[in-house]
Each structure stands twice: as structure tokens, then as C-alpha cells.
């Protein structure tokens with residue numbers, strides 16, 4: 001155990017910090033969940049890529065820096081310290097990217113990873129269907145083989161930022177006689193393909209942050225399939241593991257929120273309740289615990305270990321922490337909590353954050369599903 | 384930066400765990416409960432494992448290990464509900480004496496010949512004073528007065544005496560003991576979860592194991608989350624104290640808080656999963672539950688440790704933010 005950064009890691013932090021200080025937009029971008037803000041965020045992705053910061057852990061051949069996970073954590077810490085924008089590229093770099101890295105052919109890696117790291121193609125996830133939410137194995141959207149193409153028909157829903165993204169990836173039923181987990185394939189396609197209709201859905205906060213995707217005999221080349229036909233479920237489970245595990249929600253995000261929460265508390269100390277004060281201290285402690293745990297996991301993975309169902313512990317912890325932190329912020333703001341904009345006209349970030357935090361326990365596999373996984377796969381309780 | 388244990392540390396932990404699983408069984412706990420709580424054979428076994436001298440420097444007859452190893456082992460002692468004063472003597476008094484340069488009795492500790500009780504103003508009691516050859520009080524080892532007044536703990540295997548005029552406010556003593564209490568609480572929490580899972584696999588209702596009911600599964604899963612996220616906090620606290628970080632007291636308070644909350648939650652959930660069986664003296668669970676209640680208040684209760692974190696976080700004692708996780712310094716030292 002050595003909880004000191006090496007001189008190289010310290011130098012790396014300084015390098016990231018200097019770049020962020022010089023490049024992070026001085027005024028906050030508009031929301032990622034709306035068209036205008038999304039475009040601003042894509043612009044930011046390209047700025048990041050121009051500095052070669054798209055995804056630092058990736059091989060240099062695909063636009064990365066070939067850095068280890070500890071450095072990725074340092075990068076994220078500096079990223080959130082600098083209040084850099086949310087990642088429009090997150091579905092790509094954190095979820096699909098690692099999936100292709102593990103299951104893709106060399107051609108697929110070359111074709112998809114580099115444009116991803118450069119922020120040239122933005123990705124949407126297309127798993128959920130109206131009748132396949134938690135029960136993803138109930139997927140019905142079909143991909144019927146026709147020579148060297150699949151012909152896709154069906155409907156996906158809740159696809160985050162699909163109204164703005166360029167491509168989507170998801171699971172489709174390639175074996176029409178199959179049931180449940182079998183006969184599904186992992187397929188990538190452009191959202192401007194003929195036969196694709198994207199219908200934006202307004203979210204709780206009013207923005208069209210997710211969308212339904214309708215497929216009407218959409219032709220997709222077979223080479224857009226990741227891994228073998230019918231092997232989609234395992235691939236998707238790996239992607240879900242990345243989502244719940246290390247990547248999607250790095251601890252820095254919550255530590256930055258905890259820090260802002262402490263500052264908010266200090267502004268409202270005169271009127272805040274002792275319970276709110278305790279909740280703020282607890283928030284800091286839990287964000288810290290999440291960071292420590294992540295460093296442990298990263299160290300283990302780096303040394304050749306891996307995490308499986310443990311990712312479910314993470315997902316519950318960060319999503320419930322995020323909700324708890326924002327809940328306190330609402331109580332600290334009191335009557336001002338309901339205002340959508342602050343006195344200076346800026347967005348009430350705490351309110352936006354609170355609303356978004358309510359989705360954390362639902363997306364990426366609901367926390368009930370995560371608790372099932374923990375009970376059955378980590379603790380060994382009967383199915 | 385490498386937040387992992389070494390292979391040697393894992394081997395050491397596993398060998399202690401295995402030894403305790405084999406010898407320090409629930410049957411033994413029952414026997415101790417019926418026959419005076421302490422057993423020289425148990426103590427001798429721990430000494431033979433080398434635990435008494437774990438933190439004593441090698442030139443004083445010990446193994447010269449550090450607080451990270453001690454915390455790892457203290458978790459195992461908590462998991463087995465060991466009640467001999469090994470933690471107080473070997474993982475608190477020994478490193479305290481070594482740090483203060485009071486080395487003359489360290490050899491006796493390493494040899495298992497001296498049990499040390501700990502007196503501090505934060506506790507109204509002293510544990511195992513009646514067993515001890517010396518008491519650490521007001522910054523030095525003192526002799527034990529002939530017949531200490533015995534107090535009754537909820538934990539049937541704890542032996543408490545009134546603190547009387549002994550005590551003092553030594554900060555290092557408090558930090559060491561709070562750290563090791565946190566470690567034992569984690570061990571107890573782990574064990575209570577394991578007992579709950581075992582019970583849920585065996586007990587059948589409605590024609591199936593109760594562990595197949597989702598409400599029961601989710602109870603257990605929530606405990607797992609709480610316990611697993613308390614562990615890294617404990618390891619970091621041990622590391623920080625071992626390395627003399629100025630922030631160590633805050634990390635220790637964090638560890639004590641997280642471990643206490645995890646253990647109390649594990650206890651309440653465990654009793655629920657056990658049903659009426661959990662409300663009896665007959666099922667093993669009660670030993671760990673009571674140890675958790677006892678240690679929750681020992682060496683600074685929840686309020687005490689929350690206040691230390693609060694002073695640092697809200698009071699501005701440390702700088703905050705994503706880049707500060709492994710910072711060692713205080714702003715106002």
C-alpha cells in the first residue's frame with residue numbers, strides 16, 4: 001500500500017491542471033439535455049480532443065495517451081476541479097469504447113474508436129424498449145439477416161440525447177425464434193439511416209434529454225455487429241459493467257459536489273438546521289469513501305484483477321449519495337430552492353442537480369436490480 | 384499510488400482468520416460466557432500466532448509490523464468476537480509506548496506476559512483492568528490498584544471497571560484505540576452479514592428459504608453496500624496514522640463513524656432477518672450485535688467523531704475537493 005502519488009503522477013496532474021485552466025470555458029455552457037447546449041458540449045469535446053484529452057487511458061493509436069487508471073482518476077479530479085462541462089461523449093468513451101476495445105475486431109477498433117476519441121461521432125445507447133426496462137431480456141426489436149445486412153424493425157426508448165447524437169448502439173433480436181438472453185446481437189448504426197425516426201421526449205426538467213427511436217426496416221451492414229451473432233447479451237453485460245463500475249461516474253464528480261455543498265452550507269449557516277449540517281458532513285465523508293473505494297478498485301484492476309458484481313455496490317453508492325447531497329442542498333436553499341434561476345439569471349444548478357439525481361437510482365440498472373445482483377451473486381442468496 | 388495490500392499482508396490476515404475460524408468458534412463464546420469470560424488458552428494461542436508482538440519493534444522481540452497490518456488483524460479479531468485484551472495491549476498500548484519512547488515493557492508485551500489496560504477520559508470505564516498487569520493512564524504505564532470496581536456491559540464478554548481517578552486526554556491513545564475499534568466493528572459487521580446470509584439460506588417459510596424473498600435480499604444487499612464502503616476508509620485511516628499525516632485524526636474519526644454506522648445497521652438488519660430467533664440469547668448473533676453496540680460508544684461515540692470531521696470540513700480545517708483525497712496536511716495545523 002502506497003498512498004502517495006509518484007513524481008510522474010504529480011507532474012501529470014500539473015499538466016492537466018494547466019491545460020484545463022487555459023481551456024475550460026469561463027461561462028457555463030447551456031444544458032447538455034437541449035439542442036443548443038448539446039452542440040456547445042460537442043464543441044468542447046473537440047477542444048478536449050485537440051489537446052489529446054479525449055480518453056487518456058486509450059492506446060495512442062486510437063487517440064488516447066495510453067495512461068493507467070490512476071492517471072485517469074487524476075485527470076477526472078482535475079476535470080471536475082476546473083468545473084469543466086459534462087461529457088457529451090460519455091456513452092462513447094466510457095461505455096461503447098471499452099466494449100469495442102474488448103470485443104471488437106481490429107477493423108472495428110480503427111473505424112469507431114478514433115472518431116470517438118476525437119469527438120467526431122456522438123453516441124446514444126439503445127437498450128430499453130417500452131416493454132423491456134429492467135427486464136432487458138424482453139427485447140423485441142428485430143434485426144433480420146438479409147445477405148450482408150440486417151434489416152432492423154422495432155422501437156427503443158429512453159435513449160439519452162438520441163435526439164442530438166449521431167449513432168446509436170444497442171441490442172436487437174437476430175434469432176427470431178429465440179427467447180430471453182439468447183439470440184440477441186449488439187449492433188451499431190447511424191441515427192440518420194433511412195427508416196430511423198427519433199422522437200424526443202421531454203424529461204422532468206422540461207428538456208428533451210432522451211428520445212424514442214423507431215426503426216422501420218433499417219438496413220445495417222453486418223460488419224456493424226460487435227462480437228458474434230447471438231452473443232449480444234454478454235457484450236451488453238460488459239458494457240453495463242463499465243457503466244456501473246468505474247467509468248461512468250468517477251468520484252471526482254461527487255467530491256466536487258460535496259465541496260460546493262459545504263460552500264452552500266457556509267452561506268446558509270445562520271438558518272440551517274443541525275440536521276442539515278450533519279448531512280453535509282456526511283456527504284463529504286461519503287464522497288471521500290467513494291473516492292477511496294475507487295482508488296482501491298483501480299489499483300486492483302491495474303494489477304490484473306477485475307470487478308464483476310461488485311460494480312453493483314458502486315452504482316448504489318454513488319446514486320444514493322448524489323441524491324442525498326442534492327436533497328440537503330434543497331433544504332439549505334429553503335424557499336429559494338424552487339426558483340429555476342438564481343438572482344443573477346444563472347441556472348439554479350442545485351435544483352437541476354436534484355432533479356437529475358432522482359434518475360440515478362433508475363438508470364444504468366435500477367438500484368433494486370443492483371440489490372438483486374448483490375444478494376444473488378455476491379452474497380449467494382437463492383435466485 | 385497503489386491502494387492494495389501486499390501478498391504478505393493478505394497471507395497474514397488469512398492465517399489469522401483461519402486460525403480463529405478453527406479455534407474461536409461460537410461454541411467457545413458460549414463457554415466463555417458461562418465461565419468467566421477469559422481463557423488463558425485463548426490468550427496463549429493469540430500470543431503464539433505472534434499477535435502480541437505484531438507492532439513491537441524487532442529488536443524488542445516483536446514482528447515490527449505497522450498499523451495497516453494491525454487494522455487488518457483487528458478486523459479478524461472483530462469477526463471472531465475475540466474478547467481477550469489483545470487489541471488494547473498489542474495494537475494500542477504497544478504502538479503508543481513505542482511512539483513515546485517508553486520501551487522498557489515492550490518485550491514483555493511481545494512475549495505475551497504483560498496485558499495493558501487503557502484509561503482515557505473519553506470513556507467512563509476501563510476494559511479488562513482486572514486482567515491487566517499495567518494500565519496506561521495520563522501518559523505512562525501505572526500499576527493496577529488491587530480490586531477495581533466491576534461494571535456491567537451489555538456485551539457479556541466485555542469486562543469493564545470504573546475508571547476512577549485514572550485517565551487523561553492523550554490524543555494518540557484516543558486515535559489508536561478509535562482506529563482499532565473501527566476495525567473490530569467492521570469485522571463484526573461482516574460477521575453479522577454472513578450470519579444473516581447463512582440463516583436466510585437455511586430458514587424456510589412459505590415452502591422456500593427466506594433468502595429467496597426479495598425484501599430479505601435487499602436488506603442484506605444494503606448492509607453489504609454500507610460495509611464495503613466503510614473498509615477503504617478504515618485502511619486509509621490506518622495508513623495515515625502509520626505515516627504521521629496531520630489529517631490522520633480526521634480520517635480515524637471518519638473510519639469510526641463509517642464502521643459504527645455499518646455495524647449498527649448490520650446488527651439491526653441481522654436481527655430482522657433472524658426474526659424472533661434473533662431476539663434470543665440462543666442464537667450466535669447476539670454476541671456480535673452486543674459487541675457492536677459496545678464499541679459504537681467506545682473511544683468516542685458517533686457525535687464525538689462527527690464533530691471532529693465537521694470541524695475539519697465545515698469549520699475549514701482542511702481544504703476540500705476532488706484533488707485533495709490523499710492530502711496529508713491540515714490548513715490550520
Ligand SMILES: Cc1cc2nc3c(=O)[nH]c(=O)nc-3n(C[C@H](O)[C@H](O)[C@H](O)COP(=O)(O)OP(=O)(O)OC[C@H]3O[C@@H](n4cnc5c(N)ncnc54)[C@H](O)[C@@H]3O)c2cc1C
Nearest residue numbers: 125126127128133134158159160359362363364365366368
Ligand atoms: C435519465 C435516464 C436516462 C436513461 N438513458 C437511457 C439510455 O440512454 N438508453 C437506454 O436504453 N435506456 C435509458 N434509460 C432507461 C433505463 O435504463 C430504464 O429506466 C431502467 O432500466 C428501468 O427500466 P424502466 O424505466 O422500464 O422501469 P421498470 O423496469 O418498469 O421498473 C419500475 C420500478 O420497478 C422496479 N422493478 C422492476 N423489476 C424489478 C425486479 N425484478 N425486482 C425489483 N424491482 C423491480 C424497478 O426497480 C423500478 O423501481 C434511461 C433512464 C433514465 C431515467
